[in-house]
Amino acid sequence: MPHRILIVTAVAAEADSVTAGLGLDGPELLPLPGGLVLCRHTDSVPRPAGGDAPVDVQVDVLVGGVGPAAVAASTGTALAYASLTGSGAGSPYDLIVSAGIAGGFPSRAPVGSVVVSASIVAADLGAETPDGYLAVEELGFGRSAHPVPEALTGRIAAVLGAGGLPHTVGPVLTVSTVTGTARRAAALAERRPGAVAEAMEGFGVAEAAAAYGVPVVEIRAVSNAVGLRDRTAWRIGEALESLGHAFRLLGKTVFVELEPS
Structure with a gap:
C-alpha cells in the first residue's frame, strides 16, 4: 500500500x-459526492531512511471550501470515500495537511513567511461572559484545540529552515x-498566547481528521497582518x-518521514 496524504x-x-x-503534473481527477473533486497523484520517491526500494506515495489534493463548516464536511466526505474505496484495514490516510494562506500576527509571523501549527485552535468556539471569554472546554463540553505532534512540526520546520524560508511554529487560529x-487582534492574542496566525479552515479539517484517527498539521503562508483590515496591504x-x-x-518524502510509527 502506498503512503497516503x-x-x-x-x-x-x-x-x-x-x-x-509538489510537482504534481498530470494528476488523476476523481469526482466525489457533492460536486467535490480530488486531484490524485501517485509517485515513487527515494526511501527516506535510505535503502534500495523506493516508497510509493499517493497525494490527494482537495479544494474543500471556505470556513470551518464547509471544509469539515468536504474533508469528511473525502475520508469516507477513501475508506469505502481503499483496500486493507486502518485509516484511509496516513496524514492530512490543511494548507493555504493566512493572516499573521505581526510580531510573530510577517507577511511572506510560513506558519506551521503547533496546535490547531478554534479561536471563537465558546462563550462571552461578563468576566471574559470562556472556551468550549470551560463550559464543560467539546474541544477547541487539536495539538500537533512535535515530530510533525519539528521535521517540517527543519526542512523549511534548511531551505532558507522564514517560518514560525505556533498555534494557528481558526x-x-x-x-x-x-x-x-489584541483580544485574540490575549486569549491564545503565542498564536502566530489566523485562517478559516484548519479546525474544520482537524475535526474531520480526528474522527478517523488521522494525524493533521496546518501549513500556511502569510498574506496580511492580523488587525486593521487594509486590503491595499x-x-x-x-x-x-x-x-x-x-x-x-517539503516534497513528498518529508511527509513520509512524518508518518507516525
Whole structure:
C-alpha cells in the first residue's frame, strides 16, 4: 500500500500553489459526492531512511471550501470515500495537511513567511461572559484545540529552515469571521498566547481528521497582518508563491518521514 496524504485547501488558487510546489503534473481527477473533486497523484520517491526500494506515495489534493463548516464536511466526505474505496484495514490516510494562506500576527509571523501549527485552535468556539471569554472546554463540553505532534512540526520546520524560508511554529487560529480591527487582534492574542496566525479552515479539517484517527498539521503562508483590515496591504500573490515554495522544499518524502510509527 502506498503512503497516503490528503492536502486540503479552501480555494483553487491555494491548491494550484500546492500542486505546483509538489510537482504534481498530470494528476488523476476523481469526482466525489457533492460536486467535490480530488486531484490524485501517485509517485515513487527515494526511501527516506535510505535503502534500495523506493516508497510509493499517493497525494490527494482537495479544494474543500471556505470556513470551518464547509471544509469539515468536504474533508469528511473525502475520508469516507477513501475508506469505502481503499483496500486493507486502518485509516484511509496516513496524514492530512490543511494548507493555504493566512493572516499573521505581526510580531510573530510577517507577511511572506510560513506558519506551521503547533496546535490547531478554534479561536471563537465558546462563550462571552461578563468576566471574559470562556472556551468550549470551560463550559464543560467539546474541544477547541487539536495539538500537533512535535515530530510533525519539528521535521517540517527543519526542512523549511534548511531551505532558507522564514517560518514560525505556533498555534494557528481558526475563525469564522476574519479579524478587521486592532482591538479584536489584541483580544485574540490575549486569549491564545503565542498564536502566530489566523485562517478559516484548519479546525474544520482537524475535526474531520480526528474522527478517523488521522494525524493533521496546518501549513500556511502569510498574506496580511492580523488587525486593521487594509486590503491595499494584502500580498496574496506573494503568499501563494511562498506556499508553493514551502511545498517544493517539503516534497513528498518529508511527509513520509512524518508518518507516525
